[in-house]
Amino acid sequence: MKPIFLTGVLGLLILVSCNNSNNAQKESASNNTEAVEKLQLSENEKANNYEVVYLVSDTGEYINSEIDYNEDKNFGFIYYRDINQDWNIFNVTKASDIDEGNISATSFDNKTLEGNFPSISYPFVAKIDGKEMTFKAVKTPVTGAMVIEYAYSNLSPESTNGQRFFQFKNAIFALKNDQNLESINKINLDINKEFGITDASIFSDLTRLLSAQSIISNKMTPLYDEWVQSGYMPHIENYSSQFCIDYLSEKVVSINKFVYEYTGGAHGNYNTINSVYSLENGNKLTIADLIIDIKDANLLNLVKDKLVKIEGRNADSYFGLDELTLENNNFCLTSKGLVFTWGIYEIGAYVIGETRVLIPIEEIKPYLKDEYKTIFE
Secondary structure, X not given: XXXXXXXXXXXXXXXXXXXXXXXXXXXXXXXXXXXXXXXXXXXXXXXXXXXXXXXXXOOOOEEEEEEEOOOOOOOEEEEEEXXXXXXXXXXXXXXXXXXXXXXXXXXXXXXXXXXXXXXXXXXXXXXXXXXXXXXXXXOOOOOOEEEEEEEEEEEOOOOOOXXXXXXXXXXXXXXXXXXXXXXXXXXXXXXXXXXXXXXXXXXXXXXXXXXOOHHHHHHHHHHXXXXXXXXXXXXXXXXXXXXXXXXXXXXXXXXXEEEEEEOOOOOOEEEEXXXXXXXXXXXXXXXXXXXXXXXXXXXXXXXXXXXXXXOOOOHHHEOOHHHOOOOOOOOEEEOOEEEEEEXXXXXXXXXXXXXEEEEXXXXXXXXXXXXXXXOOO
């Protein structure tokens, strides 16, 4: 796979060198693999290709690994959801060749992770912050996923001490579809609909996918132009590239995408977009698809009770808790149950951040429609 990836990366993205002279070059090279395969990324650009693996332990904890198999050894990340369903993000600092099978990673708060290479072919045996754990692949038609990530950064000519800068990062995320199932093709098209991709076969053809320059660059151009035309405002940051699989089974997949944007002011805005899909038909599921009655008073009281019991919070932490509704909730699934989620400002002030409430499997089952009572099996 390395030769394909390498050719693709070199051919993918001279997306923008952010001057007018490149526009003509980009037009002539667009969607022409032979014309672009020898181009090199500028010093302002980066392109990474991550192989994604989802593995779960017997106790319901799980990891989502994103390892870069390129020759430039950017390594990647291990996203670990612990027994309390809290994210632990490990930056892989060492990755031996796959055949040798070992990685080392460190989290921002200095936790450590050591283990063999994550794979669906054999157990992932790891020591996470001193605790030995074993993770295995689940039974599912999805064999993993891939992330094709592009990043660009630039400084204003007027910048001093790096205070006027532009940063952009975006990515294509696609489930692997070795069986060429129509349902998975449908899911991949929906996940990446912002890029205007209409032919699902591109997700199984890396050369085509990586050499289609306009797929990601067209998302960045308006943002960059705005920055330049504004007279280089202090800084702009736009990240829409961090994907994770929260849950994967024979029947469903639950995916989250983290989005961050800063365009001035006291702080940036961020949001986690959750998407739950049926692997049987490729449909995106809403909370109303799963729950018998989203206005059920007992369910609402259950959720409210868990909200006020979050450490450091009480009823006054939220806006109008008595008026709480679950309609159109940005929910996700995990191996532990259904998680109701709310973004910043949605039910509380910015300072409390995003809010998650886990309803364990046995507690949520009475509220699930009959066809989804086995969704966690």
